[in-house]
Every structure is written in C-alpha cells, then in structure tokens.
Amino acid sequence: MSHFKAHSVLPGFNLALGFTLLYLSLIVLIPLSALFFKTATLGWGGFWTVVMGERVLASLRVTFFTSFVAAIINAFFGLIVAWVLVRYRFPGKRIVDALVDLPFALPTAVAGITLAMLYAPNGWVGQYFAAHDIKVAYTPLGIVVALTFIGLPFVVRTVQPVLADVESEVEEAAASLGAGRWDVFRRVIFPAIYPALLTGFALAFARAIGEYGSVIFIAGNMPYISEIAPLLIVAKLEQYDYAGATAIAVAMLLISFALLLFINALQWWSSRRGTR
Amino acid sequence: MSITIENLNKQFGTYKALDDINLEVNSGELLALLGPSGCGKTSLLRIIGGLDVADSGRLLFHGEDALQRNARERNVGFVFQHYALFRHMTVFENVAFGLRVKPKKQRHNEAEIKRRVHELLNLVQLDWLADRYPAQLSGGQRQRIALARALAVEPKILLLDEPFGALDAQVRKELRRWLRRLHDDLHITSIFVTHDQEEALEVADRVVVMNKGRIEQIGTPDEVYAKPATPFVYQFIGNVNLFHSRDHAPWTQQHGDAVAYVRPHDIDISHTPQDDTALPVEVKLVRAIGSIVRVEVAADESCELVEIELSRERFDATPLAIGDKVFIRPRQFRVFQAGEKNEFSAA
Numbered sequence: 001m002s003h004f005k006a007h008s009v010l011p012g013f014n015l016a017l018g019f020t021l022l023y024l025s026l027i028v029l030i031p032l033s034a035l036f037f038k039t040a041t042l043g044w045g046g047f048w049t050v051v052m053g054e055r056v057l058a059s060l061r062v063t064f065f066t067s068f069v070a071a072i073i074n075a076f077f078g079l080i081v082a083w084v085l086v087r088y089r090f091p092g093k094r095i096v097d098a099l100v101d102l103p104f105a106l107p108t109a110v111a112g113i114t115l116a117m118l119y120a121p122n123g124w125v126g127q128y129f130a131a132h133d134i135k136v137a138y139t140p141l142g143i144v145v146a147l148t149f150i151g152l153p154f155v156v157r158t159v160q161p162v163l164a165d166v167e168s169e170v171e172e173a174a175a176s177l178g179a180g181r182w183d184v185f186r187r188v189i190f191p192a193i194y195p196a197l198l199t200g201f202a203l204a205f206a207r208a209i210g211e212y213g214s215v216i217f218i219a220g221n222m223p224y225i226s227e228i229a230p231l232l233i234v235a236k237l238e239q240y241d242y243a244g245a246t247a248i249a250v251a252m253l254l255i256s257f258a259l260l261l262f263i264n265a266l267q268w269w270s271s272r273r274g275t276r
Numbered sequence: 277m278s279i280t281i282e283n284l285n286k287q288f289g290t291y292k293a294l295d296d297i298n299l300e301v302n303s304g305e306l307l308a309l310l311g312p313s314g315c316g317k318t319s320l321l322r323i324i325g326g327l328d329v330a331d332s333g334r335l336l337f338h339g340e341d342a343l344q345r346n347a348r349e350r351n352v353g354f355v356f357q358h359y360a361l362f363r364h365m366t367v368f369e370n371v372a373f374g375l376r377v378k379p380k381k382q383r384h385n386e387a388e389i390k391r392r393v394h395e396l397l398n399l400v401q402l403d404w405l406a407d408r409y410p411a412q413l414s415g416g417q418r419q420r421i422a423l424a425r426a427l428a429v430e431p432k433i434l435l436l437d438e439p440f441g442a443l444d445a446q447v448r449k450e451l452r453r454w455l456r457r458l459h460d461d462l463h464i465t466s467i468f469v470t471h472d473q474e475e476a477l478e479v480a481d482r483v484v485v486m487n488k489g490r491i492e493q494i495g496t497p498d499e500v501y502a503k504p505a506t507p508f509v510y511q512f513i514g515n516v517n518l519f520h521s522r523d524h525a526p527w528t529q530q531h532g533d534a535v536a537y538v539r540p541h542d543i544d545i546s547h548t549p550q551d552d553t554a555l556p557v558e559v560k561l562v563r564a565i566g567s568i569v570r571v572e573v574a575a576d577e578s579c580e581l582v583e584i585e586l587s588r589e590r591f592d593a594t595p596l597a598i599g600d601k602v603f604i605r606p607r608q609f610r611v612f613q614a615g616e617k618n619e620f621s622a623a
Contacts, residue, residue, distance in 0.1 A: 169360040172327050173422075175347040176354040177374035177429055187377070191364040 038246040050247040063229040067208035070147030075201045078155025086163045100156045108213030115146050116218040138220025146214040151204030158200035166192045195267050202263040209256050277338045277432040277465050278303045284333030293319040295489040304463040308480035316489040317469045325435045326350045353426030357438040359418040361410040368406040374429035396424040416447040436468035452479050473513045485509050507612045510537045517582050538609040540585040546603050554603040559596050
C-alpha cells in the first residue's frame with residue numbers, strides 16, 4: 001500500500017481511503033452481507049431448492065429479459081433525446097430537459113398505475129394496440145413499458161454531458177474531410193460517447209432489475225409469464241419466509257453483479273483505447 | 277484553384293458579419309484574412325469551407341458555383357484553431373480518416389492508405405508519432421497533424437482558421453515559417469485567418485484587412501504596411517501617432533478637421549528646429565529595446581504622448597535624455613479627413 005501512496009501528490013490518501021471503505025461498508029457491504037448470512041441459514045441444499053424452483057427461475061427470466069429489453073430501448077431513444085437536447089436550440093427546450101427527470105421524481109407506484117390505465121385494452125393508448133390484437137398491460141410487454149419509463153433518465157443524463165463535450169468542430173472537420181452523416185456518427189461521435197452510453201445502459205438495466213413499484217401494477221403478475229422476481233420476494237416475505245426471500249435476492253444480486261462487472265470491463269476496455 | 281467571391285453577405289440577427297464582400301483569390305496563393313475579433317474573417321472562411329451559409333452573394337471555385345455544394349463535396353481542407361482532432365483515434369487513424377470515408381469506388385486499398393498516411397506524416401515531420409493519441413501530443417504537434425489530416429484528401433483549397441492562435445509565441449513563430457515553406461512546396465490555394473498582423477505580414481502573399489464585416493484593404497504585406505488605405509488599417513497594422521489639425525495645422529495642410537497619421541519610425545528628432553513646421557516637444561521617456569530605442573515625447577501645450585522609434589545608430593548620433601527640449605518633424609505621413617471613416621473615433 002505504501003508504494004501507491006508514494007505515487008500520489010494529492011494529500012489525505014489514508015484518510016480518504018479509510019473514509020471510503022468505512023462508508024461503503026456501512027451503506028453497501030453490511031446490509032448485503034446480512035442478506036448473505038440470512039440466506040446461509042437455509043444451507044446449500046435449501047438455497048438451491050428455492051432458487052431452482054420453476055416459478056423462481058421463470059420470474060428471474062422475466063425480470064432480466066424485460067430489464068435488458070427496456071435498457072436497450074432506453075439506450076437507443078435516450079441517445080436521440082440527449083442528442084436533440086445537446087445539439088439543437090428550440091423553444092421549450094428547458095421544459096423538455098426537465099421532463100427527462102420526471103421518472104426519477106415520480107413515485108413508481110403512481111407511474112405504474114398510470115401506465116396500467118393507459119395501456120389497458122380499453123385505455124387511451126392500449127385501445128389502439130388492442131385493435132391490432134396486441135395486449136400491452138398485464139403482459140411482459142407492459143413490464144418493458146414500465147421499465148423503459150423509469151430507466152430513461154439514466155441514459156439521457158449520462159450521455160448528455162459527454163455529447164456536449166464532443167465539439168461541433170470535430171463534426172465539421174469530419175464533414176470537410178468528406179464524411180457523410182452516417183460516417184460522422186459511426187466513426188466520430190459514437191466512439192466518443194460509447195463509454196457513457198454503456199454506463200447509461202448499465203444504470204438503466206440495474207435500476208430495472210430492482211424495480212418493483214411501477215411493474216406490479218402493469219404486469220398482471222401471472223406466475224411463469226409476467227411475474228417478476230422482486231414480486232416473488234415480497235410474496236415470500238408476506239409468508240414470513242425470510243430466508244427464502246433473501247435466497248432469491250442473493251441469486252438476483254449475483255447475476256446483476258456478474259452482468260455489471262462485465263459491462264464495466266467492456267467500458268474500461270473501450271475507454272482505455274481513447275486515453276492511452 | 278482560384279476563388280471568386282462576389283457581393284457576399286451574412287447577417288447574425290441584427291449584426292452584419294459580412295457586408296458585401298468582393299474578393300478574388302488567385303490560384304496557388306497564400307492569402308491572409310486579417311482583422312480584429314468579430315470583424316467577420318472567420319465567418320468568411322467558414323462560408324468558403326461550406327461550414328456556414330451565406331445570406332446572399334456568389335462563391336465560385338475556378339469559375340464554378342460552390343455555394344450549391346456542401347462541405348463534403350467542396351474538396352476543401354479545413355484546419356481549426358483548436359485542432360478538432362478525433363480524440364479516440366491514433367494519429368495515424370486521424371490522418372487516414374479522409375481516405376477511409378471515401379465512397380467505396382474511390383477508396384484506396386489498405387496498403388495504399390498506409391503509404392499515403394506515412395507520406396503525409398513525413399511531410400509534417402511527425403511520422404514517429406503515428407501510434408500516439410492526440411492527447412499525448414503538444415499543441416504544435418497537434419496542429420501539424422490536423423494539417424496532415426486536411427491534406428490527406430488532396431484538397432484544392434486549404435482553409436486555416438487561426439491555425440496558430442492556441443500556441444505559445446515560440447512555437448507559433450516556428451510553425452508559421454514552416455507553413456510558408458510547406459505552401460511553397462505544395463502550392464495549394466490557401467487562406468488563413470489571423471488577428472496577428474505580424475503573422476499575416478510574415479506568411480502571406482497578400483493580406484486582406486477586414487473590419488466590421490467589410491474589407492478595408494487588399495494588398496501585399498508591404499503595401500498594407502507602407503500604404504494603408506484607411507485610418508483603420510493604419511492603426512491596426514503597426515503603431516501610429518495621430519496629429520489633429522487643430523493642434524498641428526502645418527502638417528495637415530488641408531482645410532477643416534483632419535488628422536495626420538505618422539509611423540513612430542518616420543519621425544525625425546533634432547535639438548534644433550528642422551524647419552518652421554517642426555514641433556517643439558519635451559522628452560518624457562527613453563527606452564532601449566533591442567535594436568531600437570523608443571522615445572516618448574509630449575508637446576508643451578498638451579499632454580498627449582508621441583511615440584518615436586529610432587535605430588541605435590540614429591540615437592547614438594543625437595543622444596537624448598528625459599527632460600530635453602527637442603523638435604520633431606514627420607518625414608512621411610498621411611492625412612485623413614476626420615469623420616471620413618467611422619473608425620476614426622477609435623483613435
């Protein structure tokens with residue numbers, strides 16, 4: 001450790017590191033390890049039976065699949081929103097900019113109820129889908145809608161500053177070198193914002209995995225089809241099966257951790273190329 | 277390729293950035309657009325490069341209308357003040373960019389791209405940096421890479437927007453000489469924008485002096501310095517002393533309100549009156565700066581300081597000390613009617 005310290009001219013290394021570790025322990029590690037301890041009371045066999053239960057597996061599949069789809073949708077449209085907010089000036093831009101944060105501020109249950117009403121077969125939006133025999137509310141599609149709603153700000157807010165940092169001069173330079181719009185995006189802009197986009201994607205994805213409030217109202221919660229893992233956890237809690245609930249939580253945690261680690265590695269690898 | 281600009285106008289809101297610009301750029305010429313910030317020089321350059329749109333007027337490249345073509349199609353190399361290099365690409369990839377985005381049919385194969393990029397990097401003497409990223413380069417190196425990148429597509433016209441503006445004085449001097457040599461080798465029609473008169477006079481074949489969206493004078497560096505067409509050019513290029521007719525009537529000779537413009541090195545200083553138009557003054561400051569001696573004098577009746585530059589030899593021939601009563605007389609001057617130009621008030 002002492003040779004890390006020797007490299008840095010910034011003061012307060014010991015204090016800062018100590019504080020960081022303490023803080024993370026209090027806020028993150030201790031609650032999480034409590035989760036693991038509680039799960040451990042089940043023993044390996046018990047843990048395995050809970051997690052490998054067909055209904056649990058199905059709910060995990062629904063959770064991760066819908067979260068992934070929602071994060072992809074958010075990455076795509078969030079990028080467009082960020083683009084518009086950074087590159088163009090139009091009346092009401094500040095209002096649009098503020099709107100982006102609304103999903104953060106709104107209680108998720110309110111969002112869920114509203115979306116469920118809108119997308120129900122007789123709702124304002126749902127009736128048009130219903131006319132084409134597409135059911136949105138009370139299906140996995142509905143879950144995706146809710147998760148897309150709550151995840152949007154993550155992508156917009158992470159991409160926006162990075163995009164603003166890409167000077168328009170760079171685009172002009174590319175254009176004067178003969179690059180078309182698509183080439184400019186693909187070769188100049190995208191590589192610059194890719195790490196931020198990935199971060200936004202990861203945040204939206206992580207947020208979606210843990211989302212409960214907005215989803216349960218629109219999901220319909222049919223076992224094996226539109227039942228998410230957090231709902232199963234709550235169900236187990238209501239039956240006072242605390243160990244069972246934490247077992248599902250631990251399984252979700254491990255999968256999420258692995259996925260986020262993978263995304264981080266991807267990001268580290270891509271950003272390293274630019275600043276090396 | 278020659279460039280013809282006819283009656284070009286550009287307005288930003290109520291502000292006229294370009295006011296009826298007419299300009300002919302000869303093929304193979306290195307032209308400087310010189311003026312204070314906000315004079316419209318960068319707007320003009322960007323319109324030529326297709327990065328901005330003119331409100332009205334004509335722009336011809338070698339007799340062909342260029343306004344119809346967008347930046348991609350103009351075959352113009354553009355060099356930005358802040359380099360605008362692609363941060364996530366190596367130096368090699370930056371220079372290769374223009375070659376890689378060519379339409380499939382015109383695109384060279386990888387070996388040819390490699391050969392050309394290395395040729396360009398050798399031209400700017402930075403081949404050894406091919407694998408680095410822009411962030412690892414110094415400002416001067418970045419600008420040379422930016423130039424190599426612009427040259428990669430073999431442009432017929434090269435436009436440089438304050439190319440040395442972000443560099444420190446030493447590097448600046450070096451780079452502008454280097455640019456001049458490069459231009460002598462390549463002979464691409466080039467226009468560069470600068471607010472630094474020294475840079476314009478040293479590098480350019482011809483200088484276009486601009487002010488408030490208008491062209492004040494077009495001429496060789498020698499012409500704009502020795503024969504300024506307007507009071508603005510007089511003041512913008514080199515130092516100048518102003519003598520109002522109401523104070524020094526004998527020099528202005530004209531009737532009415534006029535001002536004589538005199539360069540500091542065009543003033544004679546003597547202990548005895550040269551003739552009856554000589555102005556009696558008192559020496560206020562004597563300062564030797566390298567090869568010249570700067571003397572500041574003030575006429576008795578007013579406190580306005582007059583700046584005089586003497587060569588060492590001349591100073592040694594007539595040594596001066598602070599407080600000496602001497603006489604000055606301009607060897608060469610030019611009179612402008614007061615109110616002839618709005619810029620007059622800037623004096």
